[in-house]
Amino acid sequence: MKRIALVTGALGGIGTAICQALAGDGMTVVANCLPGDPGKDAWLAAQRAVGHDFGIVEGDVADDASAGAMASAVTARYGAVDVLVNNAGITRDRSLARMDPDAWHAVIATNLGSLYNVTRHLVPAMADRGWGRIVNIASVNGVRGQAGQTNYAAAKAGCLGFTKSLAQEVAPRGVTVNAVAPGYIATAMTAAMRTDVLQTLLDDVPVRRAGRPEDVAAAVAFLCSAAAGYITGSTLHVNGGLHMA
Ligand SMILES: NC(=O)c1ccc[n+]([C@@H]2O[C@H](COP(=O)([O-])OP(=O)(O)OC[C@H]3O[C@@H](n4cnc5c(N)ncnc54)[C@H](O)[C@@H]3O)[C@@H](O)[C@H]2O)c1
Known part of the structure; x- marks a missing residue:
């Protein structure tokens, strides 16, 4: 039986690599993107060109109603979700003194509120079937x-507390909940940073390079595998040694 996997924020750098890794492990992968994402068709075409026929579902994970509708649509179209990767995320960097309320609320809603908005609709069916994998993408x-x-940082730290708490709730029902905390990974998110700032950060990475999306995807795929059934509430750090927690 093919597992059904839903990856949020799937059109980005890390999301794309996660979709490919889970498909490589034999799963049916459904990619979530923002409603009306202008890159959707080109992304689907590019994935088909390299042999991946992903499903797609629109939904704003920062919005409770939109995320709920997305979860219902995935289940109706593809079947009950076995594997959920909460990957969608944004940054709006500013010192606290200069941070406007929009930047605060948007980042909390997208990176932390999304975990509530999406997961609570999908976890009951996993528990009912006695098997599930949830991986939340945090950050160093x-x-x-x-x-x-x-x-x-507040949203991503909250993500770790969410992960450990839900892990305790659903462990007896065969569902594992883990986090992956990437360091600096070469994607659009880090491309938006000033190059001198990024280079200074990378100079501190013992592995001496930025991470690749595939480095993160491999960790996610492992946590979603049958072999990882005894690992729950954990954070897997994929940061080239930048921070050894
Ligand atoms: N790139 C890094 O260095 C790095 C490091 C640590 C953690 N992360 C985390 O990894 C995850 C993926 O980041 P990335 O580097 O691939 O970024 P990215 O910008 O390439 O991709 C993020 C994707 O999320 C989507 N998205 C944003 N808001 C959304 C919403 N409300 N609903 C649905 N989709 C939404 C975007 O459209 C985009 O496709 C994020 O959670 C990010 O915080 C990234």
Whole structure:
């Protein structure tokens, strides 16, 4: 039986690599994107060109009603979701003194509120069937903090508390809940940073390079595998040694 996997924020750098890794492990993969994402058709075509026929579902995971409708649509169209990867995320970096309320609320809603908005609709069916895998994408900066990211670090630290708490709720029902905390990964998110700032951060990475989306995807795929059934409530750090928690 093919497992059904839903990946949020799937059109981005890390999301794309996660979709490909889970498909490589034999899953039916449904990619979530923002409603009306202008890159949707080109992304689907590019994935088909490399042999991946992903499902797609629109939905704003920062919005409770939109996320709920998305969860219902996936289940109706593809069947009950076995594997959920909460990957969608944004940054709006500013020092706290300069951070406007929009930047605070948008980052909390997208990176943390989304976990509530999406997961609660899908976890009951996993528990009922006695098997499920949930992986939440956190960040090294939710573990160690980062100047200019009070909003993002708070959301990602919250993600770890959410992960451990839900893991305890559903462990007896065969559902594992884990987090992956990437360091600096070469995607659109880091491309938006000033190159000198990014280079200074990368100079501190013992592995001496930025991470690749595939480095993160491999960790996610492992946590979603049958072999990882005894791992729950954990955070897997994929940061090239930048922070050893
Ligand atoms: N790139 C890094 O260095 C890095 C490091 C640590 C953690 N992360 C985390 O990894 C995840 C993926 O990041 P990425 O680097 O691939 O970024 P990215 O910007 O390439 O992709 C993020 C994707 O999320 C989507 N998205 C944003 N808001 C959404 C919403 N409300 N609903 C649905 N989709 C939404 C975007 O459209 C985009 O496709 C994020 O959670 C991010 O915080 C990234």
